[in-house]
Amino acid sequence: MLRPAVILSFILIATLSTAQTVSLNLARETYFGIEADECNALRLSDNFANNPPKTALLLAYYGASTAAAPACLSNPAKKISYFRKGKQLLAEAVKLEPDSFEIRFLRFATQSKTPSFLGYNQHIEEDKRFLLANLSKGQKSVSNDRIFNKMIEFLVDSDKLTKAEQNTIRLSNQTTLK
Numbered sequence: 001m002l003r004p005a006v007i008l009s010f011i012l013i014a015t016l017s018t019a020q021t022v023s024l025n026l027a028r029e030t031y032f033g034i035e036a037d038e039c040n041a042l043r044l045s046d047n048f049a050n051n052p053p054k055t056a057l058l059l060a061y062y063g064a065s066t067a068a069a070p071a072c073l074s075n076p077a078k079k080i081s082y083f084r085k086g087k088q089l090l091a092e093a094v095k096l097e098p099d100s101f102e103i104r105f106l107r108f109a110t111q112s113k114t115p116s117f118l119g120y121n122q123h124i125e126e127d128k129r130f131l132l133a134n135l136s137k138g139q140k141s142v143s144n145d146r147i148f149n150k151m152i153e154f155l156v157d158s159d160k161l162t163k164a165e166q167n168t169i170r171l172s173n174q175t176t177l178k
Contacts (some may be wrong), residue, residue, distance in 0.1 A: 022036065027061035027070075028147050036067060041068035056096035060103040063089030067110045086110070094123075101138030104130050105151050107133045112158050115172055128160055135172055149173075 001032050022044070030044045041064075048062035067086025070079035077107045097103055108127035131138065135152075142148040152173050156166050 022047055022053065022058060022061075024055075024058060024061075024107065025144075027058055027065075028144065030149050031061055031065055032147060034065075038068070039062070039072040041065045042072040042082075045069045045086075056093045057100060057102055059089055059092035059096070060100075060106045063091075063093055064106040064110050065085070067114070083114075083120075086169070101134050101141050102151075105154075108160075109151075109154055111161055114155075124160055128155075128165075131155060132165060132168070135169065138172075 004178050027044065030040050036039050044065040045062065046056070048065070053062050054061045065086070066082050066089060069082045069086070071161045073079045073082065087110075090103075090110060093100075093103050094107055104127045107123055108131060111121050111127070138151070139145075139148050142151070152169060155161060156169055161169070
């Protein structure tokens with residue numbers, strides 16, 4: 001019996017291969033499905049490359065997926081190229097909408113998952129402070145409880161928060177966290 005995450009991955013792959021433009025819902029589902037299939041990042045990035053995003057938020061998803069795509073590439077030059085492009089796209093999205101909770105989360109998540117030897121970690125503390133200060137606004141702006149909960153779970157599970165910060169998030173979101 002196939003697990004639901006695997007089935008969702010197959011559906012997303014089929015949708016990405018035929019989609020004209022990437023909707024916010026599809027970008028979110030694909031990005032947060034990377035843990036089930038890390039090559040979702042490459043597929044989402046390639047889809048955005050063929051259908052450029054029209055909003056800063058979609059640009060951020062393009063950047064985050066492009067920066068994560070090297071996990072599915074074998075050519076070292078392509079890995080570096082994708083990673084650099086992802087960083088640039090995320091920077092552009094943050095510049096366009098610096099007060100967007102979701103965009104700042106995507107940069108935080110990308111920098112948190114990036115190996116330290118790549119030196120892409122200069123905004124982790126700034127983004128963490130922004131996210132912690134804007135949790136209630138973030139929940140409203142994301143407007144998708146499941147996606148917001150995935151963001152909160154990532155924050156809590158990251159090694160970037162202190163125990164006190166983790167507890168603050170848990171207390172303020174105890175009705176939405178597992």
